Amino acid sequence: MALHLSKSGKHLPNLKQNFGFLRTINNLSSWSCYFPPKHPSSSRIGKFPHGNLLCNRPTLFSFRRFESSKPDNQLHNCGGGDHPQVLNFPGGKVKFTPDLKFLSDYPDERVHCYRVLDDSGQTVSSNFVQIDKDVALKMYKDMVTLQTMDTIFYEAQRQGRISFYVTATGEEAINIASAAALTIDDLVFPQYREAGVLLWRGFTLQEFAHQCFGNKYDNGKGRQMPAHYGSSKHNYFTVASTVATQIPHAVGAAYSLKMDGRDACTITYFGDGGTSTGDFHAAMNFAAVMEVPVILLCRNNGWAISTPVSDQFRSDGVVVKGQAYGIRSIRVDGNDALAVFSAVHFARKMAVSESRPVLIEALTYRAGHHSTSDDSSKYRPIEEIEWWKEAQNPIVRFRKWLEGQGWWAPTSESELREYARHEVLQAIQVAEKVDKPDLAQLFTDVYDVPPSNLRDQEKSLRESVERHPHEYSH
Numbered sequence: 001m002a003l004h005l006s007k008s009g010k011h012l013p014n015l016k017q018n019f020g021f022l023r024t025i026n027n028l029s030s031w032s033c034y035f036p037p038k039h040p041s042s043s044r045i046g047k048f049p050h051g052n053l054l055c056n057r058p059t060l061f062s063f064r065r066f067e068s069s070k071p072d073n074q075l076h077n078c079g080g081g082d083h084p085q086v087l088n089f090p091g092g093k094v095k096f097t098p099d100l101k102f103l104s105d106y107p108d109e110r111v112h113c114y115r116v117l118d119d120s121g122q123t124v125s126s127n128f129v130q131i132d133k134d135v136a137l138k139m140y141k142d143m144v145t146l147q148t149m150d151t152i153f154y155e156a157q158r159q160g161r162i163s164f165y166v167t168a169t170g171e172e173a174i175n176i177a178s179a180a181a182l183t184i185d186d187l188v189f190p191q192y193r194e195a196g197v198l199l200w201r202g203f204t205l206q207e208f209a210h211q212c213f214g215n216k217y218d219n220g221k222g223r224q225m226p227a228h229y230g231s232s233k234h235n236y237f238t239v240a241s242t243v244a245t246q247i248p249h250a251v252g253a254a255y256s257l258k259m260d261g262r263d264a265c266t267i268t269y270f271g272d273g274g275t276s277t278g279d280f281h282a283a284m285n286f287a288a289v290m291e292v293p294v295i296l297l298c299r300n301n302g303w304a305i306s307t308p309v310s311d312q313f314r315s316d317g318v319v320v321k322g323q324a325y326g327i328r329s330i331r332v333d334g335n336d337a338l339a340v341f342s343a344v345h346f347a348r349k350m351a352v353s354e355s356r357p358v359l360i361e362a363l364t365y366r367a368g369h370h371s372t373s374d375d376s377s378k379y380r381p382i383e384e385i386e387w388w389k390e391a392q393n394p395i396v397r398f399r400k401w402l403e404g405q406g407w408w409a410p411t412s413e414s415e416l417r418e419y420a421r422h423e424v425l426q427a428i429q430v431a432e433k434v435d436k437p438d439l440a441q442l443f444t445d446v447y448d449v450p451p452s453n454l455r456d457q458e459k460s461l462r463e464s465v466e467r468h469p470h471e472y473s474h
Contacts, residue, residue, distance in 0.1 A: 110316050113331045113363055116338040119391065121400025128342040129181075133407050138200075139180050139337060140402055141416060143172040143395045146196040148420040149205065150368070153212060153227075156428060157372045162212045164226045168193045170367030173337040173394035174299055176200055181344035182267060187257075188236045189250035189268040192227060193299065197269075201234040205423050209431035217434055221441040244274035247283040247296065251357075254287070254294035258355050265293035265351040267344075273304025275318050284325045287357035295347045296327075296359045299334065301366035306379040322359035334362030335394040338401070365392065439465070 086093050116128040131139070150167035157165040168175055175196025182188075188197055195208065207219070211229050214222035219230055220238065230238025240246060250268035257264055274280055275298065287294050298318045302309055315321065322329030328350065332343045340362060347358040365388040369376045376385065402408035443450055443458050450458075465472045 105314070107316060107320075111319050111331050113333050114339050114343060115333040115336050116342065117333075117336045117397055117401055119397065121397045121404060123338075123401070128338050129345045131180075131338070131341060133405075135180060136402060136405070136407060139176050139341075140395075140398055140408065142176045142196060142200055143337070143398065144416055145205075145420045145423075146172050146175060146199055147395060148417065149195070149199075149208065149424050152421065152424045152428065153208075154368075154372065156212075157226075161428070161432060162226045164372055165212065166192050166227045166371040167368040168196055170388060170392070170394070171299055171301060171334065171364050172196060173340055173398065174297070174334045174362050174364060177337040177340035178267070178269075178297060178344045181341045182348060183264065184235060185262070185264040186235065186348065187250070187253055187264070187266040188234075189246040189253070189266060190229075190236065190239055191246065191269050191271060191274070191299075192239045192241065193271070194269045195227065195229060198229055198231060198234060198236050201231075201236065203229070203231055203234055203236070205427040206430060207231075209424075209427035210434065213428075213431040213434070214436065215431055215434035216437045217431075218437070221445075222437040223442065244270055244277040244279040246270070247274065248279050248286065250296075251283045251287045251290075251292055251294050254292035254351075254357075255290055258290075258292050263352060265295060265348055267295040267297060267348075269297050269299060271304060272298065272300040272302070272309050272312055272318060273307060274298070275321065276304075276312050284321065284327065284357075284359075288326045291355050292357060293351040293355050294357045295344065295351055296322075296357060297344070298359070298361045299364060300361050301334075301364045303366050303370070303376070303380070305370045305374060306376070308380075317361055317363070319359065319361040327357045327359050329359040329361070331361045331363060334364030335392050335397060337394060337398040364394075 085096050087096070116123055116125050118124050146168060150165075150169055153162065153165045154167055156162050171193060175194055176199075179197040179200035184201060188194070188201075190197060199208075207217075208229070210217040211220065211224070212226040214220075214224075214226065216222070218224075220228070224230075224238065225241065228239040228241065230236060237246070237249070247268050247270055250266045254266040257266065270280070284296070286292075287296070300309065300318055304312060309317070317331065319329045319331040330343055330347075332339045334340060343360050343362075347360055350356055351358055366376075367385060367389045399408060399413075403410070439461060440458065442461070443454050447454070
């Protein structure tokens with residue numbers, strides 16, 4: 001089969017309909033996919049025979065969006081009976097049954113969660129992408145740096161030095177490991193808890209500080225809330241506070257990549273609460289029908305601010321929603337850096353080579369408050385929060401694995417953390433001394449020639465500043 005990309009005129013030949021990876025959800029109870037052999041010296045998997053990457057399940061669906069049902073041979077008789085048992089409805093053949101049976105509202109067993117490292121950092125499976133030492137050490141250092149940055153910026157907000165902040169506490173593995181499995185050409189459409197993805201791509205601590213203080217060196221020119229980063233240089237689209245609006249954006253951009261024949265995909269991050277929006281469902285359907293190269297990564301951390309997942313949906317989490325839309329999906333342990341890296345690595349391989357969407361549900365726990373505007377102890381036990389911070393800490397788990405590999409010594413820990421703390425504090429001290437952007441920046445970057453209403457607003461604002469200079473000291 002070949003997919004024709006109408007704009008570029010290119011073909012994607014011989015796409016395998018069941019090019020597999022860790023585990024695709026064509027069946028809620030089948031977990032029998034194969035992995036390629038280990039390659040300890042490389043952080044990427046090269047070319048392998050398709051037999052090593054295929055799931056051993058029959059194809060359930062075919063890509064025939066542009067093929068109408070033919071009028072001839074529509075009815076098929078199964079078993080030699082007198083009545084046709086299969087009808088080729090638009091969309092595919094469907095078997096008939098005499099049984100009046102409704103689909104179950106809930107499976108007998110929840111979809112399993114892919115894991116590589118247990119709580120003590122020991123491997124429980126050989127089915128993962130081998131990561132070389134340099135990549136593994138950078139992953140760990142970035143996870144520690146992200147944790148340190150979050151701690152200090154959170155304290156800075158409490159001191160009144162910045163107005164708002166949101167942390168990724170407990171979700172460092174999802175941030176860094178997913179970013180490590182992508183390429184810089186892949187477009188990132190974040191929510192607001194993925195600063196680690198930008199950190200991995202080379203956004204400096206000084207650039208983070210400039211944004212949080214909204215000074216004149218901020219990429220957004222002070223027009224966004226703190227922690228709402230964006231960088232065209234790093235293919236990281238600017239964060240928006242509105243829930244889930246980034247998901248259809250990512251799908252649309254993926255469609256553009258497909259039409260242009262680019263060797264890249266998009267990835268979008270969102271929380272469990274985002275799956276309750278219409279944007280999520282519209283984007284899922286568009287991605288599936290148009291067969292676009294997008295990775296949809298849901299950080300199911302248990303809470304949408306104060307709303308628990310039990311009040312979000314009655315389905316088995318988010319992973320089953322992918323199958324409902326015809327999207328390959330997997331559930332992974334979001335606190336396991338190796339599992340996240342492997343899942344995203346293979347998801348990207350499928351998305352790019354087959355031009356298809358992939359849904360990843362990363363199970364984790366939001367071990368911090370939703371933001372500096374939230375006190376999560378009001379709606380969940382402090383003991384629960386502390387247990388997750390200690391027993392399921394993704395950074396500690398990955399460090400134990402590194403130590404087991406002989407790649408990290410306990411003596412290096414204090415040096416790394418002291419260095420990260422010094423760098424973050426230094427960045428803050430520099431950023432808070434930088435002037436704010438000029439007021440004119442509020443009215444630029446939209447129109448080539450500002451319309452009269454914007455010119456009137458700028459004039460009115462400047463007059464207000466002149467009347468109340470003490471209110472605009474910065």
